[in-house]
């Protein structure tokens with residue numbers, strides 16, 4: 001789908017780190033501010049949580065290490081809240097008025113892939129040794145944060161996909177007791193789906209996850225002009241085709257925020273791919289899609305607020321596919337998890353039973369590997 005992109009066309013890489021991450025996965029404006037409901041009021045938070053079917057299972061929550069905060073600042077990113085609300089689960093939850101009655105389980109996602117972006121690294125003027133050290137420190141910080149909340153949080157491990165040290169770093173990070181899977185961010189890693197060597201490299205890390213029996217959170221969209229849905233389909237065949245039992249969550253409905261034409265076509269490509277492989281295999285693929293940052297209540301760095309038509313299109317597409325293909329993620333701390341869920345509930349016109357199915361259901365592999373390794377205990381109900 002040439003030239004149908006990009007709803008997130010960025011203004012000339014004004015702020016480098018924002019361009020690195022796209023509209024999703026970065027701090028900045030508080031997306032709850034345009035809310036139709038006030039999340040400042042404890043009674044309102046309670047009412048919304050009840051409407052959502054109970055406390056959330058959030059598969060996509062970013063916690064930032066001090067290096068990332070410092071380095072982002074160094075390239076001009078402004079943070080709208082105190083550092084601790086980005087670096088600490090406890091401070092983040094307190095700042096948003098959240099406790100276990102609102103959120104029952106969290107997957108914490110590091111931003112270590114940032115150090116895979118050549119321009120970011122160049123702007124920081126750091127060498128390869130420093131890059132590797134910062135990736136490790138970012139992963140360690142997030143793993144330690146998860147360990148502070150052993151009954152509620154697990155952590156993923158991230159690494160720049162194309163870095164020589166990626167697999168070694170993932171092995172090292174996965175040794176943390178509270179890490180349960182890996183995060184691959186193709187855009188920040190500089191992956192081009194039209195480049196065979198990049199696809200081979202990404203597929204190798206996905207095969208590594210399968211061999212380690214740990215799930216993958218995948219930011220699939222590479223944000224590179226000229227990529228076609230045929231490239232996406234070929235990537236899915238190549239990278240996910242061979243790993244039939246690997247649990248995968250594809251972030252942001254396959255895009256990078258918003259539900260414009262490109263993201264819609266990628267989501268349809270993913271769903272069609274799953275239909276085709278499910279038809280051939282003995283069991284449905286455990287490949288899920290998170291809808292974090294897909295509906296925006298206000299414009300967010302190059303991505304306009306979601307239109308009525310986009311909300312309706314998402315409702316049509318999600319309902320046609322079936323709620324069981326989706327997992328909840330909020331992309332916090334950019335977004336408030338209750339606000340993200342409430343926006344989706346309204347747009348998708350979910351019944352209370354459906355809301356509970358979408359917002360309270362864990363993808364078990366992200367949580368159960370802690371139990372399987374005997375280092376934690378069950379986090380989620382059932």
Ligand SMILES: [Zn+2]
Pocket residue numbers: 024025060062109251331
């Ligand atoms: Zn994210």
